[in-house]
Amino acid sequence: MDSRITVTHVRVRGFHLDGYGHVNHARYLEFLEEGRWAFVDAHPEFAKSLAAGVALVAVNLNIDYRRAAVMHDDLEVRTCLSRLGGRSGTVGHEIVHRDSGEAVVTASLTFVLLDQRSHEVIALDGEWRERLAPLVTALDSTREPH
Amino acid sequence: MDSRITVTHVRVRGFHLDGYGHVNHARYLEFLEEGRWAFVDAHPEFAKSLAAGVALVAVNLNIDYRRAAVMHDDLEVRTCLSRLGGRSGTVGHEIVHRDSGEAVVTASLTFVLLDQRSHEVIALDGEWRERLAPLVTALDSTREPH
Amino acid sequence: MDSRITVTHVRVRGFHLDGYGHVNHARYLEFLEEGRWAFVDAHPEFAKSLAAGVALVAVNLNIDYRRAAVMHDDLEVRTCLSRLGGRSGTVGHEIVHRDSGEAVVTASLTFVLLDQRSHEVIALDGEWRERLAPLVTALDSTREPH
Amino acid sequence: MDSRITVTHVRVRGFHLDGYGHVNHARYLEFLEEGRWAFVDAHPEFAKSLAAGVALVAVNLNIDYRRAAVMHDDLEVRTCLSRLGGRSGTVGHEIVHRDSGEAVVTASLTFVLLDQRSHEVIALDGEWRERLAPLVTALDSTREPH
Numbered sequence: 001m002d003s004r005i006t007v008t009h010v011r012v013r014g015f016h017l018d019g020y021g022h023v024n025h026a027r028y029l030e031f032l033e034e035g036r037w038a039f040v041d042a043h044p045e046f047a048k049s050l051a052a053g054v055a056l057v058a059v060n061l062n063i064d065y066r067r068a069a070v071m072h073d074d075l076e077v078r079t080c081l082s083r084l085g086g087r088s089g090t091v092g093h094e095i096v097h098r099d100s101g102e103a104v105v106t107a108s109l110t111f112v113l114l115d116q117r118s119h120e121v122i123a124l125d126g127e128w129r130e131r132l133a134p135l136v137t138a139l140d141s142t143r144e145p146h
Numbered sequence: 147m148d149s150r151i152t153v154t155h156v157r158v159r160g161f162h163l164d165g166y167g168h169v170n171h172a173r174y175l176e177f178l179e180e181g182r183w184a185f186v187d188a189h190p191e192f193a194k195s196l197a198a199g200v201a202l203v204a205v206n207l208n209i210d211y212r213r214a215a216v217m218h219d220d221l222e223v224r225t226c227l228s229r230l231g232g233r234s235g236t237v238g239h240e241i242v243h244r245d246s247g248e249a250v251v252t253a254s255l256t257f258v259l260l261d262q263r264s265h266e267v268i269a270l271d272g273e274w275r276e277r278l279a280p281l282v283t284a285l286d287s288t289r290e291p292h
Numbered sequence: 293m294d295s296r297i298t299v300t301h302v303r304v305r306g307f308h309l310d311g312y313g314h315v316n317h318a319r320y321l322e323f324l325e326e327g328r329w330a331f332v333d334a335h336p337e338f339a340k341s342l343a344a345g346v347a348l349v350a351v352n353l354n355i356d357y358r359r360a361a362v363m364h365d366d367l368e369v370r371t372c373l374s375r376l377g378g379r380s381g382t383v384g385h386e387i388v389h390r391d392s393g394e395a396v397v398t399a400s401l402t403f404v405l406l407d408q409r410s411h412e413v414i415a416l417d418g419e420w421r422e423r424l425a426p427l428v429t430a431l432d433s434t435r436e437p438h
Numbered sequence: 439m440d441s442r443i444t445v446t447h448v449r450v451r452g453f454h455l456d457g458y459g460h461v462n463h464a465r466y467l468e469f470l471e472e473g474r475w476a477f478v479d480a481h482p483e484f485a486k487s488l489a490a491g492v493a494l495v496a497v498n499l500n501i502d503y504r505r506a507a508v509m510h511d512d513l514e515v516r517t518c519l520s521r522l523g524g525r526s527g528t529v530g531h532e533i534v535h536r537d538s539g540e541a542v543v544t545a546s547l548t549f550v551l552l553d554q555r556s557h558e559v560i561a562l563d564g565e566w567r568e569r570l571a572p573l574v575t576a577l578d579s580t581r582e583p584h
Contacts, residue, residue, distance in 0.1 A: 013475045015316050015468050019309035019363055025204045026175035030453050037451045058171045062208045071311055159329045161322050161462050165455035165509055176307050183305045217457055317496045321464035350463045354500045
């Protein structure tokens, strides 16, 4: 797989479920956040900036729930940087069943980077563009019609 | 306020926050789910159908994070049925600061109704349309440009 | 009821449940934390101290799960200060079904107060004792054998 | 390490934290539940029984919070069966910092096994005793005074 896509795994446990026996729709956001932190871990320069007082702040999330996940399912969370704009970027996410490859969730999270001292949104130019532009790619699912 | 809009309240507590001291973005989905259950409570016929084996299943959520909420904030969650299609409907949500009225979150959740015995999506016609069509309305924020 | 006991209410929702259709055992800790914050809200001097840089830090929790709670249950969370020691105190908690009065959960949480600047545990004497000692009381359930 | 002790790992993420920047006390219960499911995964006969309609139901949890965990900490969750009684058993848990080995949390969870059809507590004799008795062991921390 494209090295710009970070892959993490999660096995569905009892505390992830809701009363229907399906993973609760809010829990997927934790799986996605896990994916983003793993992405940061995989890109040490990005991690260094966050540690130095830059916060990644969500401004929009658009999430498709495509198939239910249930107890004991092994899920794969795929995360990449899918768009880089002037003041915001987008993270692409996909959660699939590891065995079947079927999509459970696809999502796009639009974010800004915030300077935690000045509380100003950081423009994604200069050093930031040099750092992030080479990471932009697409997940398969974002190319499929659905 | 329009009687078709259900209003619930939540005070932000320590366990709602993330490491930045802001309400974690996944927690808002629990506030919204709380809003939907309160909406169901306010419409007994709807509640009766759900109790009889109809599940409301989320298929898409589109959520704008517009302003951070912090410890001790009093939030108001507004929930309504904003669209009724042939096989799916949309719930409109808005979370505002009670004191200032400023929007914290706006969201649209698209759902289907699932017959839990047959696992078939229920068409929103006949009795269901008679029951739900009179409830369709809009939140102020969904009329505003943003 | 004893005015030193703070009462809050929660209705069980889908996101509180686990795969068995019961409130997940971890969720009760959020209900208890809600109870403690409501207790703080009800005692403004205590709230003022916390706002000024004192953290209430849990050191032990002992919780009995006595009866399952399920979807739509209306629960009452009762919270009080049940013990005041030299360097730690204990909060007593009880969660009951509102209709039947039956106990769902009983719990004791032992805490220290931490000065967030010095990171030192605050001795519960002098002003703190004057403030807290009059609040010490017991929940019915903590007097019952069980 | 003793093969009867199941070890799982978790890295602390933003959504695990509370407003103090520490792992929220309720989140540890999810880490412990994760440890129990991993223990079940590691003992297929146990997993088979649970799949066939036996529920592990918590009746008491006693948890010591010994040291705060913060963002990016790598934690190790150790889980074993520490006691087997006539009608209940106890699971021992320990969460330590992987680098320092320092204890973050120690906990004991007392459970019963429930037949989900009859809703009766299962006596831990006969086949169940043969299956579970060889698994009983102790974590280091449960031998230490603290």
